[in-house]
Amino acid sequence: MAEKSFTVLDLLDFDLKGHNSLNLRCLCGRSGLGREITLPDLNRPGLALSGFFESFGYQRVQVFGRGETAYLEKLIQGGILDNVHHLFSYHIPCCVFTHNLVPPKVFTGLADAAGCPVLQTDLESTDFSGRLLRLFSDIFAPRKSIHGVLVEVYGIGIIILGDSGVGKSETALELVHRGHRLVADDIVNIRCVNGNVLLGQGANKMISHHMEVRGLGIINIQQLYGVGAIREQKEVQMVVKLEEWDAQKVYDRLGTSQKTEELLGVKIPALEIPVKPGRNIPIILETAAMNERLKTMGYHSARDFNQNVLRWIESGEAQTASHGGYDSY
Template sequence: MSDFTVLDLLDLDLKEHNHLSLSCIGGRAGLSRKITTSKISRPGLPLSGFFDEFSNNSIQVFGRGEQVYISKLEREKNLSSLEKLFSYDIPCCVFCDDGTPSDSLLALAEQSGTAVLSTPLISSDFSRRLYQTLDEVFAPTQTIHGVLVEVYGIGVLITGESGVGKSETALELIERGHRLISDDTVRLRNISDNYLIGMGENPLLAHHMEIRGLGIINLANLFGVGAIRDRKQVQLSVHLEEWEADKNYDRVGESSLNDTYLGISIPMVVIPVKPGRNIPVIIETAARNERLKKLGYYSAKEFDQSVLKWLESESARKMYYINEETL
């Protein structure tokens, strides 16, 4: 994300266990200062006067130890390291555990135009939440045309040509008790090159759905808040396409298809659409099957092994009878 500022950090609408509980207690002129990295810094060494490799472009997090050390420096009237710290264009300072900076530190912050923030969280909890938040803010993003639903706990991304029935399929899944994340457009985020998070391109419109013949419907109003969620990890890609009679579709499940977004590969299934096929039930089955795979159970491989065992046993019986007849 470009031009992400300290004020943007304060305005983030984070829920429950992700909430940073930040408030500005000084240096309000620095709220417009940009945050350019997801890294954070604990400035213990700089406070002691060691500024080699100082991460001055990172948010500076002051825990209990740093706060006690600052008090010691102030009692000794040795503020040179503090003055040098604020001579850098650091994005902001955060005092954890409801720490209260001294008047001299606030004066340095005001003079340098650096925002000073406070949070009731202890430094370990705050650092974990902040790193996770910034990692998502600065994650590579991609917007695609599709529908994202949660089916049996699996984030299913439904793609296909316009008019193939993506929204209608998602609507049937919601009626069957599953949840919608976004219809029509889905924003994907690459989190730490490890997994994909999907959400609506516009949070205000994500839970609205366009159904041909009905128009725009609000899923939360129709089915309740239990039918929607804000975001979900994308774990399965389902591509809907018109049935082609001369195309050879996978009937056993041995072939392993993958879809790649932002450099991350996720399992994919291709479902041909034609009248009479119950696509929502097929997607439910695909989601259940994906959960089984994550538990180490592969239906296609199990089927192959069963067939091989059966063939081996038949061959063994035939060889036994042949040998009996020749005696």
């Protein structure tokens, strides 16, 4: 469900551009523009117009294409209005007529009386449905705010986590200086789209590309490094946790086992990077990003190395090399 109410008026006011535009306009029923849309789906009301109201998805946006509109006109011409009256007895969010179709006056009169908005678009039904569902997927997506820094490194979206003062912002600043891009610093809003894609962006577009560096203060990355150094949003494809070096802790030195972090029900690769003087964390993150790209292409460096070692041992070359070593003394 959406974090805040989403109304028909919000749907009309959405400023979508290009191939995302819905091209909607209100024909009647303006008193109901405050009706909430609670389900991210749509319904074609052909069965309801024929009198079958079992499992009628009245909570959804009702889309009238050419078939539904032609059948509606036939009902009205025949004076069969019971099903139309019954349709508006439900609390429908709104009705949308595609193809620039004009609903019959009887229909708009009933819609006005019921306070149900009737909208019109010049898009075809299939095109409009696809655009509307994409918008709903974004509006109703589960969301979460995380304290961290989101950067894009070699096309991989990496969210850097860690305790305050561990060096998250400084690491991101060095990555930007090396030609990578900042998405958000401090607070990252993450939403899950289509059930398996995590998109991250700044909590506030006005300040998301500013960065706080201790001893330096607030800096504007866009002004310092140019518009090419920032992104509005990016898919989160890796989690990196920075932590102070702990001599008692055993860190992964082979990388044969893949750790994951679960965010909003989606598991993504995760790394724990110990921080101490002398370690170049930005270079490590660049290497991690390139290594992750190799994994997506089907090549796993650590597993390939492990398999090569096993084949070397099984071939007997390891024993020969060992004996050769002793013979050389």
